[in-house]
Amino acid sequence: MSSKVNRIVLLVLFCTAIITGLFRNNARFVSQIVPAVLGEPWQESIPRPKLIEFEADGYAYQLMPVADYTINALVVSKKDYRVFSINKTDQLFPYDLCLIWGSNVKNRVHQERSVKFAQDCRWCTVQWRGQVAFDFNGLANTHVLLKEKQPRRLVKSLVVGDQVMLKGKLVNVKARLTGKGGTYDPKEFTWNTSLSRTDQGAGACEVMFVEDVQILRKANVATGILHLISFWALVALIGWNVLRIFIA
DSSP: OOHHHHHHHHHHHHHHHHHHHHHHSOSTTOOOOOGGGGSOOEEEEOSSOOOEEEEETTEEEEEEEEEEEEEEEEEEEEEETTTTOOSGGGGTSOEEEEEEOTHHHHTTGGGOTTOEEEEETTEEEEEOOSOOOOOGGGEEEEEEEOOSHHHHHHHHHOOTTOEEEEEEEEEEEEEEEOSOOOTTOOSEEEEOOOOOSSOOSTTOSEEEEEEEEEEEEOSSHHHHHHHHHHHHHHHHHHHHHHHHHHHO
C-alpha cells in the first residue's frame, strides 16, 4: 500500500468511526416501537420485604426493597458515572438511565429536533423549543444498581435509542464504609427511591436493584456494526503502520 493510499484509508476509517459513533447513540432515528414501551411501568408494594445485605468495593450495603418494579422504556440518555469517578460507590451504581415511555414515545418526542436530553450529577434534564407534547410523568432518571454479571453486561451494552425491559426492585439504600476510603468516599450514606412517576426534582429518581434485563429492540444496528468495523480496522491499520516503522 502506497503512503498516499495509506493516508486516505486512515482518514476514511477515522471519519467513519467518528460519524457512526455519533449516530450510533441517537434516539432520533428510532421509528419502530415495541408495543410494550407504550404502556406504563408496573409497580407493586412488598408487604414483608427481606433486607438485602452484601459488601462491595469497601462498603457494607443494606438494601430495603419497597416495591417490585418492571419498566419497558426507550433509552434517551445513558451516563456512566465511573468515568472520572471520585468515589467507590459509583462502581455499584455505574449507570443512570434516562427513560421515556407511554405517550412520550407514542407522540415520538424523541424524534423532535429541538428536544435535548442531558445527564449530569445524577440528574436527567430535558429541554425543547416551540410546541412539544412532552409528558414529564413519562420520564424517569433511574439509578441502576447492578450486582450480577448478566444484568451488568446487558446494561453496559445499551446505547441511546434501545428499547429495554428492566425488572427488579425499588430500594432504599444504606451503606457504611468498611475499608480505607479515599478523600471523597463518605463514611456512610443513604439513598432513597422514588415510588411515584409524577414527582419531579430532588428525590424523584428511581433507585433500582436490577434483577433482569431484556433488550426489546436494538437501535441503529447497521450504524453500530459499521462503527465497530471502522474502529477496529482503524486500530489494526495504525498498529500495522507502527509495526512497519520498527521493522523497516
